[in-house]
Amino acid sequence: MxxxxxxxxxxxxxxxxxxxxxxGGGVDLPPVTLQSAPIAVSKSGSKFLAQPLSHSLVITDSKxxxxxxxxxxxxxxxxxxxxxxxxLNELAYVVEAGNHRVQIFDDLxxxxxxxxxxxxxxxxxxxxxxxxxxVSDSRNxxxxxxxxxxxxxxxxxxxxxxxxxxxxxxxxxxxxxxxxLRKVLHFDMNGRKTGEFGTDWVLPWDVATDGSxxxxxxxxxxxxxxxxxxxxxxxxxxxxxxxQYLSFRNDTLHVVQ
Numbered sequence: 001m002x003x004x005x006x007x008x009x010x011x012x013x014x015x016x017x018x019x020x021x022x023x024g025g026g027v028d029l030p031p032v033t034l035q036s037a038p039i040a041v042s043k044s045g046s047k048f049l050a051q052p053l054s055h056s057l058v059i060t061d062s063k064x065x066x067x068x069x070x071x072x073x074x075x076x077x078x079x080x081x082x083x084x085x086x087x088l089n090e091l092a093y094v095v096e097a098g099n100h101r102v103q104i105f106d107d108l109x110x111x112x113x114x115x116x117x118x119x120x121x122x123x124x125x126x127x128x129x130x131x132x133x134x135v136s137d138s139r140n141x142x143x144x145x146x147x148x149x150x151x152x153x154x155x156x157x158x159x160x161x162x163x164x165x166x167x168x169x170x171x172x173x174x175x176x177x178x179x180x181l182r183k184v185l186h187f188d189m190n191g192r193k194t195g196e197f198g199t200d201w202v203l204p205w206d207v208a209t210d211g212s213x214x215x216x217x218x219x220x221x222x223x224x225x226x227x228x229x230x231x232x233x234x235x236x237x238x239x240x241x242x243x244q245y246l247s248f249r250n251d252t253l254h255v256v257q
Contacts, residue, residue, distance in 0.1 A: 046107040048092040055079040076111040088128040095126040115150035166206030177204040208246035217243035
């Protein structure tokens, strides 16, 4: 399989805290931290940092011991552009755009399996619920849900989406950032489109929520847009370059530029 050619972005250092910069909307914004690449953290404190350009995964355990695994390839423990990572039941689920799969790791860095082979086509984003893994099946223009055994649980957006990327679970369903449509869409968990979220997007790449506010990374602008639960823009977080990935954990918004 040929390596996929992806645009290289300038990344900020891991853990660099940003001062908040808004437009005076009067909204209480969370602290913001810049990350060098997509990261997920288990309840035990293990950190999993996906490194797309080096085709690797950096794991830091709760004691601060760091190990790097990977290298380009299709075997277990190898990657082809690991684009994103999420945690469920202390396991890390790494979505590989170039290998068209999700690879599963324990906190020791051991690959314990894959899912989505012969189902996914250039997947780009991943999130988890309490018992399900949701993957942006970008080239197939849909969202695919899996259980922990790798069985497909649901298909969302088939025939509606164009090139879905970022995902966020909200109380009423699922928000999907689709740069192909230049929209952020809302679906219920039965797969029914219920509306659009926000307006005037150019290339919405990722979306996250703190349970009240919604944050959208549009790679056409040097900012994170802040919206309320109705989709109205209420503030902005200014950056020095476009945001690519967002996640919200431990009361902090984590941004990859």
